[in-house]
Amino acid sequence: GAGVSQSPSNKVTEKGKDVELRCDPISGHTALYWYRQSLGQGLEFLIYFQGNSAPDKSGLPSDRFSAERTGGSVSTLTIQRTQQEDSAVYLCASSLGSAGLGGEQFFGPGTRLTVL
């Protein structure tokens, strides 16, 4: 596609429910990243994928958070038993080549998650 796309654009859920957020990276980009943007915390790294593997999951805040990537393309970020502090904008980015090469990351529009 022309850019990174994310769905849904907005998600409102009740505390305790599970949510799935989807990211479609730019075609051909092998590296995919998830970040979270929230008031007071700025932009935080969550996890990145190189192909279908996740060499760095260090930013996932708890074991309620998980992510997978299939076919070297689409990625899903799952948050189980959501809490109010999970409310944030979840951003996905992709880059051509491995993360270690320091290439430009292209960002999607984000999914705004609100946990009531």
Place this chain on the structure above:
Amino acid sequence: AQSVSQHNHHVILSEAASLELGCNYSYGGTVNLFWYVQYPGQHLQLLLKYFSGDPLVKGIKGFEAEFIKSKFSFNLRKPSVQWSDTAEYFCAVNDDKLIFGTGTRLQVFP
């Protein structure tokens, strides 16, 4: 672990004023440095980046940044801002993933 500091949290300027936003990073080795911008309601997009070579980097929309290794700094500058530069600006360093500063909100008034 690397970290990035942006000292200006909120900057208010009139059009045609000059801009300088501070950015300092913690890592002393080889770094890749970036400035990203987020206009209201839009995606994060790259303004400019430094990998190596000339420490004065030119970006889009008249922005530039200077990498000063001895000061661990990568300040963003623009000689004359416009109302359309109103946005949030993020400095970042690449440590496989991007480590972002907390951002600077710039408001430019006509």
